[in-house]
Amino acid sequence: MSEIRVLVVEDNPMQAKLIEELLASAGETRFHTHTVDRLETGLNFLDANKVEVVLLDLTLPDSEGLATFLRMNHAANGIPVVVLTGNDDVSMAAKAVEAGAQDYLIKGKIDGNRLARSLRLAVKRTHAEQQEWNSPMLHLAQQQFLKAAQIMSLDENLRERLLFPQRTLVVTLPFRKDNYTHVETVFGYRVQHLLTMGPTKGGIRYHEDVGLGEVSALAMWMSWKCALMRLPFGGAKGGVRIDPTDLTGHELQRLTRRYTMEIIEMIGPEKDIPAPDMGTNEQVMAWLMDTYSQQMGYSVPTIVTGKPVALGGSLGRREATGRGLVYVVEEAAKVMGLSMQGATAVVQGFGNVGSNTARLLEELGVKVVGVSDVSTGLYNPKGLSVTDLLKYAEENRVLKGYPHADEVTNHELLELKCDILAPCALQNQITEHNAERLQCKMVAEGANGPTTLEADEILKERGIFVVPDVLGNAGGVTVSYFEWVQGTQNYMWTLDEINSRLKKILVDAFQRTLSRSEGQNVDFRTAALIEGIERVAEAKLKRGLFP
Incomplete structure (x- = not known):
């Protein structure tokens, strides 16, 4: 939790200034504070702006006591509220906590550590209560x-x-x-x-x-x-x-x-x-x-x-997810009649999966024209040197500032013209809002859940081949299996053996998925899921129900 936006509702200017100074020196968390001196002003600000937590004085010129908290809590609609109180009114603060306040702080006894911890915990508790299953x-x-x-x-x-x-x-x-x-x-x-x-x-x-x-x-x-x-x-x-x-x-x-x-x-x-x-x-x-x-x-x-x-780790495990994705991309390209030599690719995400995917695609003769990480997106229609990008990222930790490309946003990156688009970052990147604007021939999912169901339907209608995540990024768990087997047997395999076995398993899974997709006339993702679910269902039925 590196940044937290705080609405401070406090009418005493000295107290408000003290709170701002304490939060400014809080250390590992950066607090962005906005201070108002009346309840109505705070309610209006909350209605028009996004904050993570409210720090509320219970005694204000236009409202006092429990009613102050109840009105703010109602307006906050799930945003945590921490109340401020004087030494003489702790009982009122306790009632506010009973009514839903996350915590209370006593004026005159607030230090920076106590204040920052209270606000951080309020945000974390609220997130835990609201978001656990609602994902x-x-x-x-x-x-x-x-x-x-x-x-x-x-x-x-x-x-x-x-x-x-x-x-x-x-x-x-x-x-x-x-x-x-x-x-x-x-x-x-x-x-x-x-x-x-x-x-x-x-x-x-x-x-x-x-x-x-x-x-x-x-x-x-x-x-x-x-x-x-x-x-x-x-x-x-x-x-x-x-x-x-x-x-x-x-x-x-x-x-x-x-x-x-x-x-x-x-x-x-x-x-x-x-x-x-x-x-x-x-x-x-x-x-x-x-x-x-x-x-x-x-x-x-x-x-x-x-x-x-x-x-006791396995050779090839670090790059296994990216390597597996490239193996499956090669198979998909054969089905599409797409030559890897000279094809263009855009890779979203430059962590372990994305960087290895870009590097291995480049080794096959694919021209990588766009990449991105958490800091920026980069585009060069003439092609990017993945070797240079890896070196720059190692020296600077992020890609921002890389000199040999134009800077684009992550959203713009997804819509660049290319043959292969590989989302290798976070979930929900390709949605119904941008699926119509994609200019690729293939989406190869290195991340988990990067494409929504609505976007899947649009991509299917547009004839864009989708390599789904359950197949595309399965190289990691497959080589993890190899590592587990090597550990249990105390017998190590060579890198060539590992890569050969990995490719054999992934190609077999791709071919089974392709056969099911064509045989049942379903999209590739659904075919891959059915292939997996059917095996699970058979195993459960064979084992039976205990007791």
């Missing part, structure tokens, strides 16, 4: 599943069961910041969607928008992905709601170790095997492995995949 990503995953289930006439009992995860764990965990005076409390999650197929498998992401609904959607997609690849796993996912870019290396390690301890009863080499995802990497997996191993009393490298090679 656009979960809604998308469920709608995709229901569409496939309807077409395949899936048993009603299985349809109901598979709409939600089998197990969920929500934890709140503390970890110390480097100054050791501040203990941060954050929300963590681990979700297992399906336990029928074997141990569950899924990454851990650190991101400030992580919630139960998002993690559940990712776990559901992982179930279909593993089944489509014919891997002996069910789907799982985990995460912590935090911005990892705000943390030092020491803070990231303490957070990871504490999170591991909170979920330790849920994970295990034969139970649930985590891996890296957005905001995490092989170093985070090394800390997780070490923490788990310390508790077991011996080294357990198979507790995670995506760890460093020195600790």
Whole structure:
């Protein structure tokens, strides 16, 4: 939570100035404050502007007491309200908390740390209460599943069961910041969607928008992905709601170790095997492995995949998702009659998946004309040097300022003319609002859920070939499976063996999906989902119901 917009409703100018100064020096969180001295002014501001939290004095020139809070709380409509009170009126503040205020602060006893923590926690609590299941990503995953289930006439009992995860764990965990005076409390999650197929498998992401609904959607997609690849796993996912870019290396390690301890009863080499995802990497997996191993009393490298090679990680795992996406793009290009040599590509996202996708496409002779990251989008119709981009990103952390391209927004990037568009960033990037303006021949999804159902229909009508995420980004979990197998057998494979096996599995999944798509006259995404769901349904029916 790096930035928070605060509406301060306080009529005492000295108190208001003190609050602004305390928040300005709050440290890791940047607070944007707007101060008003009357309730009506605050209500009007709230109606016209977006804020994350309200800091409200209960004694104002135009209103006093509990009525002040009730009016503001009604107008805030879900935005958390923290009340300010004097020493002589704590009972009124307590009544406001009973009526829905997130917290109260006593004037004269406010320090910067207490104030900042109260506002941060109010925002986090409200997000947790409102957003856990109310997730656009979960809604998308469920709608995709229901569409496939309807077409395949899936048993009603299985349809109901598979709409939600089998197990969920929500934890709140503390970890110390480097100054050791501040203990941060954050929300963590681990979700297992399906336990029928074997141990569950899924990454851990650190991101400030992580919630139960998002993690559940990712776990559901992982179930279909593993089944489509014919891997002996069910789907799982985990995460912590935090911005990892705000943390030092020491803070990231303490957070990871504490999170591991909170979920330790849920994970295990034969139970649930985590891996890296957005905001995490092989170093985070090394800390997780070490923490788990310390508790077991011996080294357990198979507790995670995506760890460093020195600790039993697999060659090729880091670039596996991008490499797998390119393998599938090659197969799709054959079906379309599109030559990779000289084709043009735009890659949204320049993290692990996006950067490797761009690099490997370039190695095949594809001209990468556009890329983007969180800071900017870049476009050069003559082609970008991915090698130069990687070097620039390594030196500057972001792509912004790269001199050999025109700057475009992420939204403009998606609409650039190209043969292959690879969204490798976040969900809900291609929607009904921009699908008509896409100028590509193929959408190759490296991210999870980048295309909405409405956009899918538009792309189908326009004849744009869509490589869906459950197929396109399955290279990561496939090589994770290879790593798990190598760990359990204590036998390591060469990089050529890994890439050869990866390509064989992905090409087989592509061909099965293509055959189903043509045979049942359904779009490629629905065909891939049916292929995976059908395998899950068969396994569940074969195992039966206990007791």
